[in-house]
Amino acid sequence: MIIKLTGGMVYDPANNVNGKALDIYIKNDRIVSKQEVTQVDQEIDLRGKIVMAGAIDIHTHVGGGKNNIARILLPEDHRSDPVAATELTRSGTGRALPSSYVTGYRYAEMGYTSVFEPAVLPVNARQAHMEMGDIPILDKGGYVLMGSDDYFLQMMTAKKDQQAINDYVAWTLNATKGIGVKVVNPGGINAFKFNQRQLDLDENNQFYNVTPRDILSVLAIAVKELGISHPLHVHGCNLGVPGNKDTTLSTIEGIGGLSMHLTHIQFHSYGVEGDFKFSSGATEIAEAINKNKNITVDVGQVMFGQTITASGDSMKQHANHKHASPNKWVCMDIECDAGCGLVPFKYRDQNFVNALQWAIGLETFLLVEDPWRIFLTTDHPNGAPFTSYPHLIRLLMDRSFRNDMLKTIHPEAQKMTTLDTIDREYSLQEIAIMTRAGAAKLVGLENRGHLGVGAWADITVYTPDDNREKMFEKPDYVFKDGELVVRDGEIVHIKWGTTHIVTPEFDSGIEKDLAKYFSRHMTMKMGNFKISNDEITEDGRNTLTVQPTQRGIL
Amino acid sequence: MTTKTEVPSPFCGIGTDDLVLNVDGKSINVLANGCAINTPAFEQAIGDIVPRVNGKEVAIEDAVAQAADILKTSHQTLIGGCATDVNGMRALVSLADHNGAVVDNIAFNTTRRNILALQDSGWMTTTLAEVKNRCDLLVVIGTDLEEVSPRFFEHFIWNESPMFLEAGAQCKVIYLGKEPSGQSAVSPAGVRPQVLPCADEDLPEVVAVLRALVKGNNISHYEVDGLALTDLQALAGQLKGAVYGVVTWSAGSLDFPHAELTVQVICELVKDLNGKTRCSGLPLGGSDGDQTANQVTAWLTGYPARLSFAKGFPEYDPYLYDGQLLLENKEVDALLWVHDFNSKALPPEGVVPTIVIGRSGMHFEKEPAVFIPVGTPGIDHCGHAFRMDGIVAIRLQKLRESGLPSTAEVLTLIDQAL
Structure with a gap:
């Protein structure tokens, strides 16, 4: 099957194409050159349309135990958004944490073709993959959460060498089928189990005498030495705490030039100025990001309305439970591995803190200069559900709209932000970098996120509209691996994506000690802990795609 | 004959995976680490293998066609039991979605005691490995723990290291309510658990007083x-002084009216304790796929496993979609009963045409319209099941060729035939 997409205005930053009318040829699942095409089976006239690669969400909570707890916790939220089955699609529910099928449909309907779950607990990885296995259309993958598990912390205390740590990290990635390594409140989830309520960057986990800084450094080196493309994905210390910008700045300084991705940076950019002792640290944080080229960030933008925060950071979620709205919440310690906390939140534009959080996120987007190093997220569902992305894009691309919105929020928050002094408007090319080319590069996906010859044909086509929210919420066409899945913002065909993983090498000799540890201290045998390939592929829908590491494919 | 080691079990809820079995053709013997729940469940001989329609043996295609006919003519189908593995639940929800059925897990009336508390105020819980390594005080409320989970103490409390x-140091064990029926709560050193006995129906008051005392409120009674x-x-x-206390209960054992309120008081008591120390709840359950059912429906629909697809989209109601009541009130006109784990878990008898997808070996008082015997996940085919803590999914193995x-x-065949 050969499809020709004729004359669309193409934004393809990976290939330095910035708004140029081009023809694109799709042969089966890939983009090919004109020379490779003998006859065209279908031609679609895209003159006057805008063409980008399929969008990639690098940080969105779409699979795993905490999501399911969040779903069960809030039936009233689902009731407000029932989704009926059609001839083609399955029923489900939407709102803050949609059901898995609805997650796939709604992402695809917005032009997204890949999503990455950022908090796969190793012991819960099997569930995360099963849930993601029920997300249609999209490619997916997960970052495996490390740094608070007792085996790792024992290695740290015992001062095991970097090679041993590398082997353990690589073993975990293989056993749990991850594509990257995540760390959440480094050592803090563990410390909370010992009743420690606070853990700053240079403070000791009191049981292990290990600091978050030590953990970040060792894991960032492991990621580098294993050749994993995705930098260490860091949810830092002191999430949500006024004054945490200093911790964040120190985290950036202290990593010594190693690649590091700081996630939902908005929640880590707070000062203590002003009458309410809560202020924006976005200017300083953005400056540090601009200066340190080894740092990437996603924003975790807050949008107003009801949502639920779902995090592995049980320490901070427990501290935040007094803000729960509605007033019900869950915290969980999990398997000497990690933990989680679920706290429903209603962000209000007339609440000073919430309003300033909104402004801080936008300041960050606009003050970080390099779109290749900042990514568009709401930390779904923590800042807002992913369905708010088109609105967020409009805020970034349309200064007057942004300033109109600014005038509606809590008046004291308006005084505490520099937002109205920032002229910048994101261009279409910059949006394409943040949500496509840069995202594929950051996750380490080969031949995704661009429209050059050889790329997988994940393609989104929009009708230009001055109202960018309208434009981005309803693409004309979405192709996934060359198949048309969305037409005029509605699902027209179901297919199944792949699961992206990495398989870095390790010394299998470490399994001797691990098997002993599992038998002695865990509640499942090591052999039963490891996820086999057929667990993911045996349903005949899902596949595994091994992305290269710099040391080659195992 | 082959010996299999480290075999995981879907039956006991704690995800035991140290079973050693002998598989000889179609027969299975537990050689080591069995228990009163797992050993009979694994060793049960295969019964019928041929499907039946109205008591007559038929080919599977005919049984599927007959099942589809019943579902097609039904105005409102109830899918009951819902005791299967992850793939079984996926297929079940898909069929329900196409048929507009009500889905009701067999254990939901007991699970509901936990879910109502969770949905009203939330909780703080822990998982088995944390219990195994941290718990210095275990408080068992209203539950004969070793009856519910025979190897709980051996696995998670009396650890060498x-x-x-x-x-x-060893974990201190205190029973509140029911007394232990056996000796497994006695420590290896011979320390017996402390027991504060009371009747089940007194638990709401006793637990409420305990919470008041934890909060430091005055109680003006001596008894x-x-x-x-x-x-x-x-x-x-003791709860306030524990380093990592764990309060456990089995919702199924709290068999008195509005036990969800007692579960809620337990959960709030645990939250109160976490103001200063650490303490966690540990709701037991997870046997025969009850956690699996709730987990799978949660990600496929947003709701736990008592829901209706009658309007074309999922609706959850913990009371309205009680299958037993729907049958009694004649609000459903067909029953599809699914139970892979226990051949004694028979469908409620009634007048509606009944299709049973059940573990081979079921014996019916009243022959259902359609009976399709199926294998058991973890014995006859691979699969996945969720453990009681809802976070750990276990990989179930295929142990024999049963056909x-x-x-x-x-269910997929029936779904396609619709």
């Missing part, structure tokens, strides 16, 4: 339902 208890206030004060003090189809396969 818990990582975070001081050398030689609460036969328990000395000083004993309850001591228990409150029995899986529930997922059968």
Whole structure:
């Protein structure tokens, strides 16, 4: 099957194409050159349309135990958004944490073709993959959460060498089928189990005498030495705490030039100025990001309305439970591995803190200069559900709209932000970098996120509209691996994506000690802990795609 | 004959995976680490393998066609039991979605006691490995723990080397309500559990007083339902003084009206304790796929496993979609019963046409319209099941060649025939 997409205005930053009318040829699942095409089976006239690669969400909570707890916790939220089955699609529910099928449909309907779950607990990885296995259309993958598990912390205390740590990290990635390594409140989830309520960057986990800084450094080196493309994905210390910008700045300084991705940076950019002792640290944080080229960030933008925060950071979620709205919440310690906390939140534009959080996120987007190093997220569902992305894009691309919105929020928050002094408007090319080319590069996906010859044909086509929210919420066409899945913002065909993983090498000799540890201290045998390939592929829908590491494919 | 080691079990809820079995053709013997739940469940001989329609043996295609006919003519189908593995539940929800059925897990009336508490105010819980390595005080409320989970103490409490208890220290065990029926709560050193006995129906009051004491409120009675206030004060003090206390209960054992309120008070008590120390709840359950059912429907629909697809989209109601009541009130006109794990878990008898997808070996008082015997996940085919803590999914193995189809396969055939 050969499809020709004729004359669309193409934004393809990976290939330095910035708004140029081009023809694109799709042969089966890939983009090919004109020379490779003998006859065209279908031609679609895209003159006057805008063409980008399929969008990639690098940080969105779409699979795993905490999501399911969040779903069960809030039936009233689902009731407000029932989704009926059609001839083609399955029923489900939407709102803050949609059901898995609805997650796939709604992402695809917005032009997204890949999503990455950022908090796969190793012991819960099997569930995360099963849930993601029920997300249609999209490619997916997960970052495996490390740094608070007792085996790792024992290695740290015992001062095991970097090679041993590398082997353990690589073993975990293989056993749990991850594509990257995540760390959440480094050592803090563990410390909370010992009743420690606070853990700053240079403070000791009191049981292990290990600091978050030590953990970040060792894991960032492991990621580098294993050749994993995705930098260490860091949810830092002191999430949500006024004054945490200093911790964040120190985290950036202290990593010594190693690649590091700081996630939902908005929640880590707070000062203590002003009458309410809560202020924006976005200017300083953005400056540090601009200066340190080894740092990437996603924003975790807050949008107003009801949502639920779902995090592995049980320490901070427990501290935040007094803000729960509605007033019900869950915290969980999990398997000497990690933990989680679920706290429903209603962000209000007339609440000073919430309003300033909104402004801080936008300041960050606009003050970080390099779109290749900042990514568009709401930390779904923590800042807002992913369905708010088109609105967020409009805020970034349309200064007057942004300033109109600014005038509606809590008046004291308006005084505490520099937002109205920032002229910048994101261009279409910059949006394409943040949500496509840069995202594929950051996750380490080969031949995704661009429209050059050889790329997988994940393609989104929009009708230009001055109202960018309208434009981005309803693409004309979405192709996934060359198949048309969305037409005029509605699902027209179901297919199944792949699961992206990495398989870095390790010394299998470490399994001797691990098997002993599992038998002695865990509640499942090591052999039963490891996820086999057929667990993911045996349903005949899902596949595994091994992305290269710099040391080659195992 | 082959010996299999490290075999995981879907039956006991704690995800035991140290079973050693002998597989000889179609027969299975548990050689080591069995228990009163797992050994009979694994060793049960295969019964029927041929499907039946109205009592007559037929080919599977004919049984599937007959099942589809019943579902097609039904105005409102109830899918009951819902005791299967992850793939079985996926196929079940898909069929329900296409048929507009009500889905109701067999254990939901007991699970509901936990879910209502969770959905009203939330909770703080823990998982088995944390219990195994951290728990210095285990309080068992209203539950004969070893009856519910025969190897709980052996697996998680009487450990040689818990990582975070001081050398030689062992977990203190206190029962509130039911007394233990056996000896497994007695420590290896011979220390017997402390028991504060009371009747089940007194638990709401006793637990409420315990919470009040934890919060430091004054109680003006010297005795609460036969328990000395000083004993309850001591228990409150022990909970406050524990480094990592765990409060456990089995919703199925709290068999009195509005037990969800007692579960809620337990959960709030745990939250209160976490103001200063650490303490966690540990709701038991997870056997025969009840956690699996709730987990799978949660990600496929947003709701736990008592829901209706009658309007074309999922609706959840913990009371309205009670299958037993729907049958009694004649609100459904067909029953599809699914139970892979227990051949004694028979469908409720009634007048509606009944299709049973059940573990081979079911014997019916009243022959259902359609019976399709299926294999058991973890014995006859691979699969996945969720453990009681809802976070750990176990990989179930295929142990023998039985020729029995899986529930997922059968339901998918019926789904396609619709």
